[in-house]
Amino acid sequence: QKEVEQNSGPLSVPEGAIASLNCTYSDRGSQSFFWYRQYSGKSPELIMFIYSNGDKEDGRFTAQLNKASQYVSLLIRDSQPSDSATYLCASSGGGADGLTFGKGTHLIIQP
């Protein structure tokens, strides 16, 4: 059974610092990885996707993928209080089409 593991947190980071969120996955057949942000009581919204080994940058966000270690991370630079949310890591591929989500990491940016 495919699994995506995340530390549930909370992860507390001072405003302006770098927030580092991590995720591991069990299915080596997984091909693509997604980071969703979910505010309390709201639906998930896509922040970034990555499918190649290495780093991918988009504004203040950098996604990192290491397929050998089955490890995905999300870095948020210059963290803002509005970044406080639950961050969900998800995988797709490996024969299944729907996303497999982790439990999410609750991130708190302290002003």
Place this chain on the structure above:
Amino acid sequence: EAGVAQSPRYKIIEKRQSVAFWCNPISGHATLYWYQQILGQGPKLLIQFQNNGVVDDSQLPKDRFSAERLKGVDSTLKIQPAKLEDSAVYLCASRPGGAGLMANEKLFFGSGTQLSVL
């Protein structure tokens, strides 16, 4: 562009009662998903439709849950009878493509239906 519409927004029922949720995906989206999100957990896929056909229902508790997408557009998810552990947010999502999920393809989520089973 209108988003994914879901109703009702909230539902409170007693255990053993029945409940139904409705989803209208974005116009033209071929693939529709129902996810269950229990408090403190990530969304779990219940069922996936491509047009009006079921692609994956391996995690759907078929003894009590059913879903349909008869005309390949809107969809209903039903629970009968409900159990306490069914308390969750039920999210509907859709995407335009009908083939396998592409790496850069985004899922569009509805606002969800929050179900409380007492």
